[in-house]
Amino acid sequence: MSHCPNDNLLIEVLQGTISSSDLQDLEPHLSHCKACQSRMETLSAQTETIKTVLNLDHETSHPQWETRIADRIAAAIAENSLKRTAKTEFLPAVAGYQIESIIAHGGMGIVYLAHQINADRKVALKMMLYGQQADVEEVQRFQIEAQAAAKLTHQYIVPVFDVGVSEDQHYFSMGYISGTSLKELLQNGPLPEREAAEMIRKISAAIAYAHEEGIVHRDLKPGNILVDHHGDPHVTDFGLAKQVNRDDQLTKTGQVIGTPSFMSPEQARGQVYEIGPLSDVYSIGALLYATLTGRPPFQSDNAVKTIMQVIEDPPVSPRVLNPQVSRDLETICLKCLEKNSASRYQSAEELKLELKRYLEGLPILARPVSAPVKLWRWCVRKPALAGMMVSVVASLLIGTAVSTYFAILATERAERADEGIRVALTSLETIIETVQMKLYQVPGASKIRRDLLKVTLKDLENITRAADYANRIDRNMANVFVDMGVLYHEYGDAGGGNASLKAKANMLRAVEIFEALSPGGSSTDQNILEDQARALRILADYLQNEHWIDEAHPHQREPAKALPYLIQGTKICRQLLRDDPDNQEIQFELARTIKGYSQAIDDLGERDKAFETIQEAIVLLETLKESKDARESFYNNLLSSYIAAGDAAHASKKNDVAYEQFQKALEVAEEYAIRFPVTATTHDNFSWCHERMAIHWRQLKNLPESLASFQKMQTSLEQALTLDPEDRMLKDGMAVAYDGLRCVYQLMGQNEDALEARKKRDEIEAWLAVSRE
Template structure:
């Protein structure tokens, strides 16, 4: 049940039984409710390597002052950031300069304001010195170009990381706490950031430390020289506080606190708090709408973290934390397991807010609420009666424990129960098993004759707790299991059963520590697991199972090493895992589990190479994954292998720059998935694979100028999304996303009003097919309002 190959945050932490690896660090399953494959590139490519300059852009200068320019790192609203080498200091830097085209069309007054703002950024950044800020080296001018020289950080921005899905609770809290400490230091020096967002937070690949960058909108709060004029709107709408959306001149420290909450929200849910089709509609939502609780979008979010996030996002600045330092202190309490000071908004409080916005509906809801309370009491009484009846039945201890073990094994290993729609049932069944295990632990706690059973039971309770409660709570059970199992091995050091059980417990402990962001501790546990599994292989070298488990241990180590930024160690461990798996495959070419391990390992290596910008190697390993999965789909019981094969085609196609070749690759992915999806319509991840392939194909068609083909592909994707939304309204967001792209394509060149009218027609048609969808109902209302505004 626990994964032998942990899934790197922010990917989905879907559980797998020990001995089976997950699909890899770049898992095909995201944290989206439908467990959809997240395209590696929809509108842009991402890699850890510095991006090459776009040949269609303005030429990159060879030199700026004392700096030899290597290439373009990125562009912002006012600045271009180059990768450069400073000759005098002999170091690689990020060099930010004013964009020439930004100044060219300005009046003299506008030009002076832009340059003044740029110098303000330099003054602000030069005064800041903190371990969680990007260091400013130099400020200067060359041939009329203003520039800033900053430390070049090897790593990725949070925005890039979040394209793969949300970040787990503890890593997200750890990163945002570091951001808070940096902002608190800036605030103490009178400097506001004013544009905090995932794009402006870098994660250092070497230290795994969050670094705040781009104080490009910083305001020196002690100055009164009017650098920010009343009425200006500066910042990024999705992360902007309501008061900043109304007037940038009125921002305070608590405006940055709001941005902290908006960034944390995005980290936990993989989506902004508010995001509409236009900037002004987004700003209207920021000012007028209450945010949806992050836990409603991602139930895996801890309640305390949800509470902290929503307190930062209060519309009224006085309802937020007073400072970034206060947020950091609150996150310290959360990470330390100490009760936080903030309290969740009560049910009554939420009801009052909702009632103010929905006065007519609130009146009729009061009667329904009374019926709901009555039904809840009836169900509760029935549950108590059922439990009492069960307690009266007695089985022998051994029979009872065997029965629960069989039940646990069946539930944890049943693939169908791991589908999104059945996960609530899976968790309910797990809770039933947990109740019996807990009772056994209490009743037999002092029985020395069953120590082995106690160890295994703690291990299994830990697995269940990690899945349905938290990894933090699971650690205590894994530690107890390890303590008991280590004592047992003192008398029987060569016991294969004892070695395997202890290795499994260390592996499970490493997995939970990994998801909690404790990388070094996770590595230590995985090292122990590998050591024990190595002993098992030495005791029985012909065991397929023991060798598979040893390879999985190396894969785990490789993924954690990569997460820590130790790439040489990561490649060594991943290479060792792949080598052992390939040996097993040669010896047992018809063994499905062995071949599946090999294929998943190839896929994982392809993803690692792709992220490092080593595209030839990435293609090689994706091709190997495709060959291996192609063999697996010929074997009986290989339904999910079709999905994995489709995902491998999808990943490889995403590496192709040439649109026609990419289209063919995504079509291969669709051809592989379509028959399986047709006979398994209730498996959401299969349907999402088809939808995402359609999106990618439509985008490539648009690149080729084949607008009709792009639109036809999107219409097909919308039909699949509508079918999904009939089962789960959250998929209506996919419908909205597709229809917006379709409206944009089919009304290209006709103006904004025409686009909105077409979007209105498409969304209204979709609502007729999904009349009970709250998401589409709200969408149509907002589109109607927008069209009316444009018409007036």
């Protein structure tokens, strides 16, 4: 090429999107043509922003700066920071106090050891970690609550002396207890039984007194019980625990909700209005449990799981953990820990008296829960909840989970950032899993599901993106992305965004992270490989199917793009099966990946190869289906595999083979209907089979058979729709059924019936169009 190419072509050269043959043609010219070079120079010029930033360095850089100055300053700062606790320069000045040293750093503030000058006593001075722009309401509440706490005078309560503001910093001073905290004490294991009972009795007395004064503690936990040198407990941090307010969970990190292990179920559920004296009774019970067994009633590797245990699980009996615990103390403890507050001791006073009876060797009033009652309770705990009920529970859980997530992020951050992110990610994974699990429990109610997600999807997306900020290469992170992608894929984006793109972006990001963790599936960690295969399959599945999750942005099939992912996924699964040939999960993963591959090549026109390929998936799934713990999804995948095989055969005009496959699919649908409870899916399965049969007969010009099949398809869908009236996929199927009927009637010359079917079809289309908005 001797003449100069136009700008568009030049830009393609610069972008690297030009084909290599075109580039070869152009290169000799471009390498020599000065005019083209200067055009490329202009076209590839720096964008303004980068240019400006690059220039900053040249413009302002001062030659006199030297690294040794930096070293000196850094060293001086490091030295200062070491002396920080000792040097007054770093201790705040509070009028009336002489601040001596730091006792502790907490989530809410710093506690200093100080000397109160006029009263001439040692005090602990707690300074709130607020900046100068603290929220007025929050400060007010802090003031009111601290003042209320200041009214309390009790032997076993740490006294609050003074509340005030110094240089915009809010503080209060309280009695200094020289000793340790119950938290530290319990690190050496449980306390002797009597000592534990005695300590909890004293705590109950303190709390009973506070309740009488109208103050609820709300955050009783071992860290808030100081133990002096005589072994006497002193309750601190009264009324300072703030509730987590759902509305501002995104702006205010619920820093103050520390461990949920000692929290009452009503607090864990975020039922702010139900938190009262009986919540404290619960927490005292949790303290008793911890002193007897050395561990809290509920604890797990992440706070979200703990919260769910607090809400749903019965505690393990203390005697299981420590056989030396007496039956009476166990009874007292479990009565405090009842989920339903009405079943607990009805006041801290009552609990105190009960413990007193125990300590004096008198019979206690509470009766142990007998075995049948336990069983009955367990049944009540897991009822088949009706739709709305589940959605309420689910949204509460999600709400608390999200706020807990932020709490973890905030508190762990202070300890070790890296660890914090890990914990937060595991929680996020649990949150998303829970959301999905709860959603599946919502019976036939895709609408409720969508409503639920409206509330949470945006929050989850925000957390996910924030968690991804550090570009962490982490299996948990990748799994979170896969799950987010699936959520968008299945439920759309109620927030109005482009769900299609969001689903894809999340899935792609997951695959990217796995690729970095395990390039080309080369990891030696089986867990990573399994998750990687899943991520690849889910992305491919997304790419090769058309869907209307987001009807404004329908996704067209992209089978060619899906292929490389499917090939890699297959490779990984086969490799895993070599080491672990009987692993059902991997077999299932492989079957699904192969099925996807077969469908992709079928779409690309390789019908025969597709038919051959899918046979392997069918064999795998038939085996899985026969296993004793076969799942619904084995059946569903087998059914769709037969249909895919039939479609491939059909496309290459092997009608008999196709018919055989559709018959097999029908058999699977029947087995499924017998084996599992009837849901919309049961009927929908039949509708797929009948649809294929109908098309088969129509192709063979057997109109009566075709008509019969379309009618069966329509009936199946009608039944499915009675169970799940709002499901768009079912409605869409119904439109297809009526359209099929219309077509066959027309071919048969039954014009009136055809017209009727067409009317029905149009009605559904109209419904679909209306409900889109």
